[in-house]
Amino acid sequence: MSIKERVRELVGGEVDGVLGYRLVGESHLPHLFKADDIEEMAEDYPVGERYPLASLVRRLQAEDPGMRIAVVARGCDERSLVELAKQGQVDLEHLVILGLACDEELARACGCSEPYPSEIVQGQKAEGAGEDHLVDKIDRLPAEERLDFWLSRFGSCIKCYGCRNVCPLCYCKECALDDAELVERGQVPPAQPAFHLVRAIDMAGRCVDCGLCEEACPVGIPLRTLYRKVGLAVRDNFGYRPGRSLEEKSPLAVLGTEKDLE
Amino acid sequence: MTDYQTVPTVCPYCGTGCGMLLEVSGGRLSGVLPQKDHPVSRGTLCVKGWTAHEFVHSPGRLTRPLVREDGKSKAASMEEALALVAGKLREAVKTHGPDAAAFVCSAKCTNEENYLVNRIARASVGTNNIDHCARL
Numbered sequence: 001m002s003i004k005e006r007v008r009e010l011v012g013g014e015v016d017g018v019l020g021y022r023l024v025g026e027s028h029l030p031h032l033f034k035a036d037d038i039e040e041m042a043e044d045y046p047v048g049e050r051y052p053l054a055s056l057v058r059r060l061q062a063e064d065p066g067m068r069i070a071v072v073a074r075g076c077d078e079r080s081l082v083e084l085a086k087q088g089q090v091d092l093e094h095l096v097i098l099g100l101a102c103d104e105e106l107a108r109a110c111g112c113s114e115p116y117p118s119e120i121v122q123g124q125k126a127e128g129a130g131e132d133h134l135v136d137k138i139d140r141l142p143a144e145e146r147l148d149f150w151l152s153r154f155g156s157c158i159k160c161y162g163c164r165n166v167c168p169l170c171y172c173k174e175c176a177l178d179d180a181e182l183v184e185r186g187q188v189p190p191a192q193p194a195f196h197l198v199r200a201i202d203m204a205g206r207c208v209d210c211g212l213c214e215e216a217c218p219v220g221i222p223l224r225t226l227y228r229k230v231g232l233a234v235r236d237n238f239g240y241r242p243g244r245s246l247e248e249k250s251p252l253a254v255l256g257t258e259k260d261l262e
Numbered sequence: 263m264t265d266y267q268t269v270p271t272v273c274p275y276c277g278t279g280c281g282m283l284l285e286v287s288g289g290r291l292s293g294v295l296p297q298k299d300h301p302v303s304r305g306t307l308c309v310k311g312w313t314a315h316e317f318v319h320s321p322g323r324l325t326r327p328l329v330r331e332d333g334k335s336k337a338a339s340m341e342e343a344l345a346l347v348a349g350k351l352r353e354a355v356k357t358h359g360p361d362a363a364a365f366v367c368s369a370k371c372t373n374e375e376n377y378l379v380n381r382i383a384r385a386s387v388g389t390n391n392i393d394h395c396a397r398l
Contacts, residue, residue, distance in 0.1 A: 016263050024270065027299050029283060032266035048305075049298045056266065063287070064264045160309045162296065216296060218306035 003072055003098045003122045004043050010070055011035045015096055019053055019060070020072040021045065030056060032069070045072070047106035052212055054080035054168040058089050070096035076110075076210035078117035079243025080168035083208055086250055089171050101125050110211055111224070134225045135232070153221045154196050157189040162216035163199060163223055169206045169242075176202075196226065204230040205252045208243035264288060270297055274370045275310040277396040278302065282311055291315040355387060364391035 007018050012035045022031035023042040028049040033041055054077050060067060073081065078097060084090040099116070101123030107115035113128040138146055164170050164177060176198050177183050183190055183198075190196075207227040214223045234240050238251040268283035281300025285293040294315050298305035317323055327343035328335040338346075354362045365383040367376045376394065383392040 017265075019266070022267075027270060027297065029268045029270065029297075030266075030295070031268060032264075034263075034265070046299075051295060051298065059292075060264055060266060067263060158308060160307060161312060162307060165312050166295075215298070215305050216307075218303075218308065 001121065002043060003100060004038075004041050006098060006121050007033070007038060007041060007070065010096060011038055015068045015070045017067070018070045018072070018098075019056055020098075021049070021051075032056075032060065045074075045100055045102075047102060047109050050074070050076075050210075050212065050215070052080075052166055052168045053077050054084060054090070055166075055171070057081060057095060058084055058168075058171060061091055061094070065091070066094070068094050068096075070098055072100055073097045073117050074100050074102055075114050075116045076112065076208060077168075079114075079208035080210060081243075082246055083169060083206060083243040083250075084171070085246065086253070087171075087206075092246075098122075112211070113209075132225055132228050134222060135228050138225065138229075150196075150226070151192055154192045155189050156219040157195065157221060158219060159188050159190050159195070160216075160218060162218065163213035163221075166212045166216040168210060168212070169203070169208070196221070196223075200226050200230050203227040205234045205238075205240060205250055206242050207231050268295065273303075273307065273311040273314055275314065275396070276369065280307055280311050282307060282314065284315060291318045351387075360388035361391060363387050363389050364393070365389075367392070367394050369394065369396040 003020070007020070011018060011033070016034070018033045018038070018041070020031065020033060021028040021042040022033070022037075022040050028042045028046060030051040030053060031040075053071055053073065057069065057071050060069060071077070071081070078099065081090055081092065081095070081097065085092045097117065097119070099118065099120045099122070101117070101120045102110070102112065102115035103123065104115075104126040107126050108129050111129045111132065113131070115128055116123070116125045138149060141149065161177065164175065177195065183195060207230070209224060209228060209231065211224050213227070214221075217223060231242070234251065240248060240251050242250070264287060266285070266287050268285055270281065270283055273280040273282050280303035281297035283295040283297050284291055285295060292315070294307070294312055296303060296305045296307040296311070327338045327340055329338040329343055329346060330336070351363055363383075365379050367379040371379075380392055383389055
């Protein structure tokens, strides 16, 4: 069964709307479908046209908490939704997840290690891409070169805030990066390395490695590599992988001493 | 029930022409997303593009002409405001010549409107002092 066939069954019954992609010309644009426009729903899902659907679920549910919606979700979208649910930002009980598996080519293009959601409606489970070699490569550099590597990348930042704006896990109403005390207004590139490290620290234990930030970066800063590095620190120390399961408790959700985590 | 759709358009701020999606919810602009398959910007925007929706529903937005009298802004009709501007412009040109005037047009106007401003500047007033906010 395809996602679109499943959607035809769901709309007007189990759910009021479906968040997916509308085909406009050749573009796949995010859209909340209702019973009357469901036929405009795209049937293919090019990897180059991923949008932060998990953020949209969060926003729509915040506006209308009783709303019953379904969402087309790749592996990365589902992991974002799971992590958001654990942080009380998304209500999975009022949400139907329409799982979309990416094929091997897409998984490789995206550098994704788990290119499928927990339940698949459309597509076949494919092998994920391997680990990020850039993390290892940078780790092996002497400290000074490592610093140079990152500072030269951060130095090309045009401070578009796209990495934060597009991030499914960035939902704070007040963001440290908007605080004029912390980030000087009008200074481009932003103070180094504070700007990017504030984001990196915020990504520890949250980032599901969807890669939307890196795709949104106009100057090609290897943001995923940076966030993978902080993600590894959380994984190695706490065994926690953001978005992997609803049951695993995030180390960020624990108040107490190190002993409480054991 | 809430609705949500996106409308593809081109960023109004400069001459680059980045592709953006306007997010529309409940008849109001609620945000901007970069258009991933746009040939110019390929899914990226600068800070101006990312915040391009903010002025639309801004309470600080000018929605009707205001004329300053005795240091205070007073609501005026379009005819009143235009007559005042035309009168002052004519006066300046008459006293100091056509190059005393300059015209600045906007990427938020249509191409045709910008063309007309260019005609007013060059043909009616007689100056080449014309520029555009999109000339970065």
